[in-house]
Amino acid sequence: MTDAVRTHGLFKRFGEQVAVAGVDLAVPAGSFAGLVGPNGAGKTTTLSMITGLLRPDGGSAEIDGFDVWRDPVQVKARIGVLPEGLRLFERLSGRELLLYNGRLRGIPKADVERRAGELLSVMDLTDAADKLVVDYSTGMRKKIGLAAALLHNPSVLFLDEPFEGVDPVSADTLTEVLRRLTASGATVIFSSHVMDLVERLCDWVSVMSAGRIVAQGPLADVRGGRSLNQAFLDLVGRSPQDGQADLSWLGARPEAGR
Amino acid sequence: MTTPSPTTAPGPAPGAGNGVLGTVGLFAELKLRLLGGNLRGDAQRKVAFVLTLVVALVLAALGFFLMSLLSLAPDDIAFSVTVMAYASLLVSWMVMPLLAFGLDDTLDPAKLALFPLRTRDLALGLFTASVTGVWPLATLVVTFGGITALASGPGGVLLGVPAVLLQFALCVVASRLVTTVLSGALRSRRGRDLLAVSVILVVLVAQVPNLMMNRGLSDPTAMLHQMAVVLRWTPPGMAAHAIADGGLAGLAEIAVLAVLVVLCGWLWIKALGRALVTPEASGKSASVRRERGLVDRLLPDGPLAAVVTKELKYIRRDPRFRVNWGSALFLTLVLGISMGGDQPSDGQAVFLALLGALMIALMAGNVFGIDGRSLWMNAVVFGAERDLRADLAGRHLANAMIAVPVLAVIAVGSALYTDQAARILPALLASWGMLGVGLGVGSVTSVLLPYTVPDRMNAFTGAAPGQGGQAFAGAVAAAVAMIALAAPFVVPMLLGVLWVSAAAPFYGLLIAALGRRLAARVAHRRMPELLEAVSKPT
Numbered sequence: 001m002t003d004a005v006r007t008h009g010l011f012k013r014f015g016e017q018v019a020v021a022g023v024d025l026a027v028p029a030g031s032f033a034g035l036v037g038p039n040g041a042g043k044t045t046t047l048s049m050i051t052g053l054l055r056p057d058g059g060s061a062e063i064d065g066f067d068v069w070r071d072p073v074q075v076k077a078r079i080g081v082l083p084e085g086l087r088l089f090e091r092l093s094g095r096e097l098l099l100y101n102g103r104l105r106g107i108p109k110a111d112v113e114r115r116a117g118e119l120l121s122v123m124d125l126t127d128a129a130d131k132l133v134v135d136y137s138t139g140m141r142k143k144i145g146l147a148a149a150l151l152h153n154p155s156v157l158f159l160d161e162p163f164e165g166v167d168p169v170s171a172d173t174l175t176e177v178l179r180r181l182t183a184s185g186a187t188v189i190f191s192s193h194v195m196d197l198v199e200r201l202c203d204w205v206s207v208m209s210a211g212r213i214v215a216q217g218p219l220a221d222v223r224g225g226r227s228l229n230q231a232f233l234d235l236v237g238r239s240p241q242d243g244q245a246d247l248s249w250l251g252a253r254p255e256a257g258r
Numbered sequence: 259m260t261t262p263s264p265t266t267a268p269g270p271a272p273g274a275g276n277g278v279l280g281t282v283g284l285f286a287e288l289k290l291r292l293l294g295g296n297l298r299g300d301a302q303r304k305v306a307f308v309l310t311l312v313v314a315l316v317l318a319a320l321g322f323f324l325m326s327l328l329s330l331a332p333d334d335i336a337f338s339v340t341v342m343a344y345a346s347l348l349v350s351w352m353v354m355p356l357l358a359f360g361l362d363d364t365l366d367p368a369k370l371a372l373f374p375l376r377t378r379d380l381a382l383g384l385f386t387a388s389v390t391g392v393w394p395l396a397t398l399v400v401t402f403g404g405i406t407a408l409a410s411g412p413g414g415v416l417l418g419v420p421a422v423l424l425q426f427a428l429c430v431v432a433s434r435l436v437t438t439v440l441s442g443a444l445r446s447r448r449g450r451d452l453l454a455v456s457v458i459l460v461v462l463v464a465q466v467p468n469l470m471m472n473r474g475l476s477d478p479t480a481m482l483h484q485m486a487v488v489l490r491w492t493p494p495g496m497a498a499h500a501i502a503d504g505g506l507a508g509l510a511e512i513a514v515l516a517v518l519v520v521l522c523g524w525l526w527i528k529a530l531g532r533a534l535v536t537p538e539a540s541g542k543s544a545s546v547r548r549e550r551g552l553v554d555r556l557l558p559d560g561p562l563a564a565v566v567t568k569e570l571k572y573i574r575r576d577p578r579f580r581v582n583w584g585s586a587l588f589l590t591l592v593l594g595i596s597m598g599g600d601q602p603s604d605g606q607a608v609f610l611a612l613l614g615a616l617m618i619a620l621m622a623g624n625v626f627g628i629d630g631r632s633l634w635m636n637a638v639v640f641g642a643e644r645d646l647r648a649d650l651a652g653r654h655l656a657n658a659m660i661a662v663p664v665l666a667v668i669a670v671g672s673a674l675y676t677d678q679a680a681r682i683l684p685a686l687l688a689s690w691g692m693l694g695v696g697l698g699v700g701s702v703t704s705v706l707l708p709y710t711v712p713d714r715m716n717a718f719t720g721a722a723p724g725q726g727g728q729a730f731a732g733a734v735a736a737a738v739a740m741i742a743l744a745a746p747f748v749v750p751m752l753l754g755v756l757w758v759s760a761a762a763p764f765y766g767l768l769i770a771a772l773g774r775r776l777a778a779r780v781a782h783r784r785m786p787e788l789l790e791a792v793s794k795p796t
Contacts, residue, residue, distance in 0.1 A: 053634055055786040073641035081638045087631035087793075091575040092568065093546045103564035104639050109554070130546055132575070148635070 004029040004064060004156050004187035005050060011058035012045050019045045021211035022059065027189055027204060029064075029155075032182045034198035035191040036228075037208030038236055043191040044084055046208070047160050051081045063156055077105075080154030082145045084161050090134035094125055094144045097133055101148045112151070119147040123173060139170035146174060150181070157181060159190035163197060175201060195229040209236045278382060285383035289390040311392055318396035325403025335479070337502055338486035340404050344425055344494030347397060351429040352436045381527040388430045398426050404501055413504030417512060424515040425497040431519055435526040438533055493518055561645065565652025566659075573660065578628055578711060586617035587664070594672055607673035607681040608751060611689035614668040616740060618661045619696020623736040624729070625653050625704045627711040631793040637785050646778035654697045654770055665689040687759040688751060692744050694766020698773025699739045705781040707732035710794040743769055 003026050010023040020042040027033045037043050048054035050061045052068050052075065060067060066074040089097055095116055102112030120129045123143040128136065133144060142162055149157060157178075163171050178188050178201070192198055198205060205222045207215040214235050215222050223231050297304055325343065328336040370380060388394065404425075405418035489495045493515055500508035500515075553570065557563040573579045594610050626633055640646055669685040709729045741748075747765055750758040781788055 051638060053637055053786060053789060076638060076641040079638070081634070083634055085631065087634070089568065089572075089629070089632045089635060091572055096546070096568075096571065100564050100568045101635060101639070103559070104561050104636070106561060109559045109563075132546065 002029050002065075003027060003062075004031075005062070005189060007046075007050060007059060007061040009059035010046060010049055010056050010061060012042075012049060012054070012056050018211055020049070020056075023208070023211070023213055025050075025206055025213060026216065027187060027206070029187050030182065030185050031187055031204040032178065032202050033187070033189045033204040033206065034202035035189060035206050035208060036193060036195065036198055036232060037191075038193065041208040042211040043208055044160055047158050047189075047191060048083065051079060051083075051158050052076065053081075053083065077152070078155045080149035080152065080157045082142070082149045082157075082159045082162055084164075088133050088141065088145060088148070091132060093130045093132055094136070094140075094147075095120065095129040097144060098148055098151060102151045105152045107152060115151055116147070119150060122177060123147050124170075138165040139167050142166050143170060143173065146177065150177070154186065156187045157189070159188070161192060162190050163192060163194065195227075195232055199223075199228040207232060207235050281379050281382050282386045285386040286390045289387040293391065314392040314396045318399040321396070321400030322403040322406075325400060326406040328407035333502075334483070336407050337498060338482050340407050340498040340501075341486045341489050341495045342482065344401070344404065344498050345489045345492060347401065348425075348429050348432065348494050351397070351433040354433075377527055377531050381523070381530060384434065384530070385430065385523075388434055389426075394426075394430065397429060398422075401426050404498060408498060408502040409504065410502070411504055413508070414501055415504075417504055417508045418501040420512050421497045421500040421508070421515065424512065424519055425494060427519045428493055428497075428515065428522065431522040431526055435522050435529060438526060438529045561648045562652050562655070565649050566656045569653050569656030570659065572628070573656065576628065582621045583618075583660075586621060587614070590614040590617055590668060594675070605681075605752060606676045607669065607678045608685045608688055610672040611665060611669040611685035612692050612744075612748065615661070615665055615689040615692035616696060616737070618657070618664070619693055619700055619740060620733060620736060622653070622657055622697055622700035623703045623732055624707075624709060624711065625650070625701065626708050626788060626792050627704070629792065630710055633789055633792055637789055640782075640785070643778045643782045646781050647774050650701045650774040650777055654701070654774070657697060658693065661693050662690060665693065681756075684751065684756045684759040688747065688762050691747055691759070691762025691764075691766035692740070694763065694768075694770040695744045696736075696740045698766075698769035698771070699736055699743060701770075701773045701777035702780075703732050703736040703739075705777045705784065705788060707735065708788050708791040710792050 005025060005027040007023055007025045010020055010025070012018075012020040023042070023046050025035075025046065035043050035047070045054065049056045050063070050068060052072060055069075060069070062068065063075050064078055066078075068075050089100065092100060098116035098119065099109070099112055102115065103109055107115075120126050123146070125140060125143055125147070128140060133141065136144065142165075146159070146162065149159075159178075162174060166174065178190075182188050199219070203219055205215075205217070205219050205228070206213055207222065215231075219228070222228070226234070293307075297307060325340070328339055331339070370383075375383070401422045405415060405422060409415045409418050486495070490499065496511040496515055500511040502508075503511070553563055553566050557566060573583070590610065590613055593613060629636070636649060640649070666686055669689055670682055673679055673682040673685055707728055709732065747758050747762040
C-alpha cells in the first residue's frame with residue numbers, strides 16, 4: 001500500500017519554542033487516520049505545514065508522492081482542508097461560499113451548483129443555505145467547512161478538530177460523510193483528543209507528544225490490547241499527581257448554612 | 259471576616275460583610291491590577307500603555323491650564339467656553355466607548371454575572387471601576403479647571419467642588435448607561451454592522467462646525483455664544499452656571515444635577531439587571547437573495563467571475579467596505595465644498611476627480627487584509643501565480659465596476675459645480691487613469707506590507723494591535739507611489755496640456771496589469787507569510 005501522506009523531519013519553531021520537532025508522519029492511502037495528542041503537542045502546526053498554509057523551518061512533506069512546497073499545483077488539486085478556527089468568508093451565504101470555492105477551483109458553474117445542492121442537503125443545511133455564514137452556529141460552520149473541503153472531490157482530506165463543539169446529530173452526519181469518502185478509496189486525516197471517537201472511527205493512528213510522533217500504525221497495533229485512552233496515557237506520560245492533598249476542601253460542606 | 263482577594267473570591271459575596279467601602283476598595287484594586295497587567299506582556303503593549311498614560315496626563319495638564327487661562331478672559335466668553343467644554347466632555351464620554359471599545363477597558367458586567375453580587379454592589383463596583391483609570395482622572399482634572407475659570411468668590415469655589423464632582427459622575431454614569439443599554443443590540447451582528455456604518459454620521463456631524471467656519475458663515479465668537487445659549491439649560495450648562503453663580507440659583511442647579519445623576523444611576527442599575535438576565539440577541543438572520551447576477555452574463559465562467567461576484571457581495575455586505583467607501587467619498591465631497599470658495603482655480607475639477615480616484619484606490623492598498631483569516635480558503639486553492647493574478651484581477655474589476663461610474667459622477671459634478679464644463683472629459687479620463695495606477699500600486703503594497711484589518715464594532719480601527727505602524731507605512735508608501743506613477747500624465751495636465759488625458763486610462767490599465775503581475779509573483783512565494791500577516795489576533 002502506498003502512502004497518501006509522508007513527512008520527513010518536519011520542523012517548526014516559533015521564537016524560542018519548538019512547536020514541531022521533526023515529525024515523520026506516514027498515512028497509508030485509503031485509511032481513516034487519527035492524529036491524536038494532548039493540547040500543545042503540535043497537531044495543528046503539523047497539519048498546517050502539510051497543507052501548505054505554514055512554511056516549515058525544516059523537513060519535507062509529500063502528498064500522493066508530490067512535494068507540498070515544490071509542486072503546489074498537483075498537491076492543492078488533491079487535498080481538501082478544514083482548519084481549526086473556522087474562519088470562512090463570513091459575509092457569503094452557505095450556498096454562495098460553496099459556489100465561490102468550487103468556481104475558484106475552475107469547476108464549471110453548473111457542476112458546482114449541482115454538487116453544492118447535494119452537499120447542502122446531505123449536511124442538512126438546505127434551510128440555512130441562503131443565510132450568511134457569520135450567523136451560523138459552530139456545528140453548521142464545521143459542516144459548511146467540510147462541504148467546501150469536499151466540493152472538488154479531494155483524494156486526501158485534512159480536518160483539524162472537526163468534531164469539537166459539534167452536537168451529536170451533526171457529528172453523526174460528519175462521520176457518515178467521511179466514512180463514505182474513505183470507502184471510495186480517499187484518505188481522511190483528522191486531529192482530535194477525543195480517544196473514544198478516534199477508536200470508533202479510525203483504522204490508523206498517529207500519536208503526537210511534545211512535537212514528535214511517539215507511536216504510529218494500525219489502530220490495533222498502537223492500542224496493543226488496551227483501550228486507546230489507556231495506551232495514549234501510557235505513551236504520552238501523565239505528570240505525577242502530587243497536588244491531590246491540597247484539594248481536601250473540595251466537596252466539604254460548611255456546618256451552618258448561610 | 260477578612261477581605262477576599264479579588265482574583266479568588268470563594269464563598270461569601272465580596273464586600274458582603276464590609277459595606278460600601280469594602281466594595282469600592284475591592285473594585286478599585288481590581289481595576290488597578292487590570293491596568294497594571296498592561297505593563298506585563300510584550301514590549302509593544304507596554305509602549306502603547308505608557309504612551310496612553312503620558313498622553314492622558316499631558317492632556318489633563320494642558321486642559322487644566324487652558325481652563326485656568328479662561329479666568330483672564332471676559333466673563334461671558336469664559337462661561338460660554340466652559341459650557342462648551344463640559345458639554346463636549348459629556349458627549350465624548352457617551353460616544354467614545356462606542357467608537358473605541360477597549361480604549362478604557364473597564365469591567366464587562368457579563369464577566370461578573372456568575373459572582374454572587376447583589377445588583378447594588380455590582381453597580382457600585384462597576385462605577386468604582388469606571389472612575390479608576392487615567393482617562394477618568396484626566397476628565398476630572400480638566401473639569402476642575404472650570405472652577406479656576408469661573409468661580410468669582412468663595413461661594414463659587416464652595417459650590418464648584420460638588421458641581422465638578424457631579425458633572426464628572428454624570429459623565430461616567432451616562433457613559434455606562436449608554437453602553438449597557440446598547441450592549442444587547444451591540445452583541446448581535448446587525449447591531450454592530452449598523453453602528454460601524456453610523457460612525458460615518460458622527461464624523462460627518464463633527465465636520466459641520468468646521469465647514470461652517472470655513473465658509474465664513476458667522477464669526478466664531480457669536481457662534482460660540484449661540485451654542486452656549488442652547489446648552490445653558492443642559493446638565494453641563496447648569497454645572498458651569500452653578501460655579502459662576504455661586505449663590506442660591508447655583509445651589510438649586512446642583513440639586514437638579516444630583517437628581518439627574520441618581521436617576522441615570524438608577525436607570526443604569528435597571529438596565530444592568532436586565533442585560534445580565536437577557537440572553538444574547540438571537541440575531542434574526544435574514545436570508546440573502548439568490549441571484550443570477552449581471553457578472554455571470556458579462557464574464558466567462560471561471561475563477562475570475564467567482565472572485566468578482568464575491569467581491570461585489572463583500573463591498574455590499576461588509577461594514578468595513580461600506581465605511582471605507584463612505585469615508586472616501588465623504589472626504590472628496592468635503593474637500594470639494596471647502597475648496598469651492600468664490601473663485602475656483604482652473605484645474606479644480608480635474609484635481610477633485612483625481613483626488614476621488616486616489617481615495618478609492620487607497621482602499622485597495624491592503625486587499626488581503628479584509629479577507630483576514632478567511633484567506634486560507636484561497637490559499638489552499640492557489641497553486642500557481644496565474645491563480646493569484648486572476649484573484650487580483652477579479653478584485654480590481656469589482657472595484658472598478660463601482661469606482662468608474664462613481665468617478666464619472668465626481669468629474670461631472672465638480673466640473674459643473676466650478677462652472678468648468680469643458681473640463682469634464684479630461685477630469686473623467688484622468689481619474690480613470692489614476693484609478694488604474696492606484697489599483698496596480700495597491701496590489702503590490704497588499705503583498706509587500708499586508709496587515710490585519712480587525713472585524714469589530716469600530717470599523718475605523720485600522721490595524722491589529724502592533725501593526726499600526728505597518729498600516730501607516732503601507733498607506734503612505736502607496737500614496738507616494740501612486741502619485742509618482744501618475745506623474746507622467748498628471749504633470750502635463752497641470753501645465754495645461756490636457757490632451758494627455760486621452761492616454762491616461764490606457765496607462766492606468768497598463769500599470770494595473772504590471773502591478774498584478776508583480777504582486778502575484780511575490781504573493782505566490784510568500785503565501786504563508788501573507789496568511790500570517792493578515793491573520794493576527796485582534
